[in-house]
Amino acid sequence: MARRLLIAGNWKMYKTVGEARQFITELHRHLTGANPPLPEILVCPPFTALQGALQAASELGAPVHVGAQTMESREEGAYTGEISPVMLKDMGVDFVIIGHSERREYYNETDHSVNAKVHAALKHQLTPIICVGESLEQRESGQTDAHVEQQVRVALNDVSPSDYPKLVFAYEPIWAIGTGKTCEAAEADRVCGLIRNVLNDTGNGDTVRILYGGSMKPENSLELLKKTHIDGGLIGGASLKPDSFFEIIRHAVETGGTVSV
Ligand code: PGA
DSSP: OOOOEEEEOOOSSOOOOHHHHHHHHHHHHHHSSSSSSOOOOEEEOHHHHHHHHHHHHHHHHHHHHHESSSOSSSSSSSOOOOOHHHHHHHHHEEEEEEHHHHHHHSSSOOHHHHHHHHHHHTTTTTTEEEEEEEOOHHHHHOHHHHHHHHHHHHHTTTTGGGGGGGOEEOOOGGGEEEEEEEHHHHHHHHHHHHHHHHHHSSOOGGSSSEEEEESSHHHHHHHHHTTTTTOOOEGGGGGHHHHHHHHHHHHHHTTTSEEOO
């Protein structure tokens, strides 16, 4: 079997509707000149720009998926300010980032709320991108593996192994996010391999895509994407400009667009 690489942009709290449309238009121009096989391509705008990005991609016929950066696990109710999986699905969104470290740090998300959201995503046919990763303190005190393993195990609570092919994980060491410090490719590959082993404990880990995230950029993406256990990238800063995002996509094309296992 083969896993198709996934190159995903996490725009965080950047871009208006007009800027999102402009980005898709420019990215599409780059993509029309690229040689297939392309990886799967995803952008995750803020909620307010989801519709604009979806419309731009569909008008242009651009091979770009649109995903959300978070969601509530419940379907509806008195939860001021929240967006439900039903609402996302209704718009035509097909991916959702779950448990990003910024959500865990600033909005009190926990391994247990992540697990509830994974179930909600699967119920509504949204592909969850489940983020895990250690802090600098945890890395320096030798807790990386235990911490990541625990996050993966709780995220998977009561998830059927038959649903594993619908999951995506992202290994994002917190100390590498937005800092310019990338995890060494060999070490990133090792931790992604560890996540795969945890998945193999209960199901078939080979069917799950595992991304690396944390200061991925054109200067380091080729080396990271060549690694056996790294099936793509979750990219923040370098996904905000069509040129740098496309460079990373080009590196995924260079590695063949898929990983054979
Ligand atoms: P970064 O962000 O690429 O800017 O480090 C990655 C992320 O937060 O997903």
